[in-house]
Amino acid sequence: MHIAEGFLPPLHAAGWTVAAAPFVVHGVVRLNRQLRENPEAKLLVGASGAFCFVLSALKIPSVTGSCSHPTGTGLGAILFRPPVMTVLGTITLLFQALLLAHGGLTTLGANAFSMAVVGPWAGYGAYALVRRLGGGLLVAVFAGAFVADLVTYCVTSAQLALAFPDPASGFTGALTKFGAIFAVTQIPLAVSEGLLTVLVVRLLRSTSAAELIRLRVLKEGQVAS
């Protein structure tokens, strides 16, 4: 669910752009440094961006029978780390706005804040935490993808609630309403995205172990596990 062009009042749109900007700049600086050290990586980063875009365009069958799109932010953050994912996510959002009319240009900041900043960091945090606690790779991947998906939508709901507080109960009331419409229907989808991501990583572990090792998702010798 990308916030459409024009949905946010101008001040909010500007505010979220300012909020997302430091993270995007941080990501770009990191990316530029990586590319200076290793110019060949440019093509890999390009491919990763295409992967993120396509991932978010897949349709996953949800538990309820309907179909929806995964956010892809959890998998992206696990594979490419949050700073790079912030850049790739922002590029993806820009392309979605210009090529698919999903999301807008003035709402790019707000969408980037939820999908390219908070989602990846939260998802990566959950993933890293589970791994730190000794959880298996697949458990951690599920946690990462589930949290990233859910948190993304919670942030979107909060953004909408801030922009459109309830006339009677203000921000909390509005958060409940938007939460009810977006985030709660999103729980089965977050479960689905978690499952999908686990299955994908499991498949990748057998077909693309070398890539996963280079991306430091797997360590040498973990391949068979």
Add this chain to the structure above:
Amino acid sequence: MLAIDAAAYRSPWRRRHPAAKAVLAGALLLCALLLPPWPGAPVTAAITLAVALGWARVPPRAFLRSARAPLAFVVTGSLTFLVSVNASGLAWAPGGAARAGEVIGRCVAAVLAQLLFAMTTPLADVLPRVARRRGLSGLAEVAGLVYRMLSVVLETVEAVRRAQADRLGTLSWGARWRSVTGLAAQVFVLSFDRARRLEDGLSDRGYTGSLAVSVEPLPLSGRFLALAPLPGLAAAGLTLALTSASAVT
């Protein structure tokens, strides 16, 4: 292929400088966002529609079809304005319909302005121009690569999806899950394989880190640039005139 992208390449405005088109669509977008929604939104939407279909000759069906997805979000989101949450539960919100109407109006105008730019300006004309800005060149080159690989990868995704359907991959819930995981994993494998092959291919063409290309010269026509802000100014002027007229009566 992506309908908006394809329309942008066929646009009669293809040879216009992207900056001029940005001025034109940007002015309309500002009108949509900043003018009072009534009568600003319908006035801006009408003028944008007239410019898009009449002047820029955007194909009407693709134009309206592309607007559908964002407007679905807008309508769903606006439904919440109709009700209000208080201590005793849900109630109809006073003035909720008017508020929903305002937001929907503003979004329609804004989405049309955004589409006007997107459907007349190919990313191919924008990205390399951004790449010449200092500090943004790495980012823009990466974005350009994403753009190029996107078309190759999307084509393959479409082919894989079809191949799965041919082998009954959409028949049951389990089959759909097997299909989509296989597809996502295949996209990963494929994107990275693409990157490796493109790296080989480009190094054979002398690639050592820079992807600089020369950009088609698009003349910045003074006349078009002078005309570009007019639709936005007209929307603003007309809205102000209508507002003051209704204030007088």
Add this chain to the structure above:
Amino acid sequence: MTAVLAADRLSYSYPGAPPVFSELSLEVTQGTSLAVLGPNGGGKTTLLRLLCGGLRPMAGTVLLRGRPLSYGRVALAEFRTQVQFVHQDPDDQLFAATVRQDVSFGPLNLGLPPEAAAARVTSALEDMEILPLADQPTHLLSFGQRKRVAIAGALALRPVVLILDEPTAGLDPAGTEALLTTLERLRAGGTTIIVSTHDVDFAHRWADDAAIIARGTLHAGPADTLLTDSALLRGASLRPAWGPAVGRVLRALGGLPAAAPDPRSPEEVLALEPEPRP
């Protein structure tokens, strides 16, 4: 001699593009082999995808044993158990980690119990002579091997009609030869086979019937007749086959009996060389 698969006045166009063809009809007889030829962009792939139910025509019907195909999910699934399509690029079809997993995709989707599915996989791999590769990862196979796996994936559904898009593209002559033998064997087992190709010699060698599609029109008929029609072939950016041309000239020169078939390969031509007189 009823048609097992037929197209009745099909029209198709991609969104935002002029029609690829309109009102195109074709009949495929049970147990025969059909080669579809045409220039790049002529519409071969489009026609084959219509015939396998993968695209839905704007107008016209596809008929399986005379029964029109409806595009409901169940009807389409039922149709696909009988008509299977093999893509030109095997990488479009192979997405599982190993050969066995990949080939089992179709049978599992059918809802077969695991043992029955496994049996189907084994027999399909045997048919394609790649049983020893069963547990190899698909991405380490050579192009020709991947092509065989893709065909096995279709065969595992035991189709009545097998449709292959440019199966010889990218194969060397020996690989083409091996594929030809396999297709021949499948056909001997009763499968109807439809193949698209640019290779007129391959088509002439292998196919009973031919269909030439170019600029929206289709000419169908016995391969022998169609693939010797220079004007028709040239109109479709194709060139005549060597075999019939050589056969004709050799017969006129007395190097080949009037009733003998055309030579099918350069080796057969060399075998016709008269003994040098001592």
Add this chain to the structure above:
Amino acid sequence: MTAVLAADRLSYSYPGAPPVFSELSLEVTQGTSLAVLGPNGGGKTTLLRLLCGGLRPMAGTVLLRGRPLSYGRVALAEFRTQVQFVHQDPDDQLFAATVRQDVSFGPLNLGLPPEAAAARVTSALEDMEILPLADQPTHLLSFGQRKRVAIAGALALRPVVLILDEPTAGLDPAGTEALLTTLERLRAGGTTIIVSTHDVDFAHRWADDAAIIARGTLHAGPADTLLTDSALLRGASLRPAWGPAVGRVLRALGGLPAAAPDPRSPEEVLALEPEPRP
């Protein structure tokens, strides 16, 4: 008659795989055309990539006009202005959004000023007859058109040697014919051209010399001799060309003068049909 490009006892193996070949030598004469043939996986692509400096041999040297190639960055860049390689799949080499942008990549890398680069682009697009496509997005072009853009990208560097990996793969006969004419014209302009292919008939029609690479060994020689050697060809999973086989039998039957060249196409064979006696 010195070699413009030569391979001297090259050995190559991919990491973790047995050697593709070892101690392989080859000489390419200035201004000639060379066809490299072999089975799938025979090592054609590997050899061509070694010749263009894209792979570094484990042992042996690549020589340009007798000077060994060193793999330093500057030396390699200098080498590539003279030897250009066009991949089999155009999508491996096209990265920019429009045709003109893409073709300008090489000239700009050379450090040419924008106007000089633009002139090179225009002339390369003219050479490939795709100037009208200059501002089209690469991703909306057909396969054959993308292939031409990839070749134009190489030509824009004005190479002395142009190497193409399976340029006819995926093209219909008319497209192959057009490409042949283009290669012929480039060669008439003095460019040395090396092409890999599975198509013995194409090779026989077009090439001065042939190199057949299979199971680690290479046989090189005049195309006329090599491509009629059935045993050698069969050993490389290839089949003999039609032209020479037909020519031989027709000469023996008196249908072709002893001094006449072999027919190069089925049309040329048909032209040899004797007038039916009234």
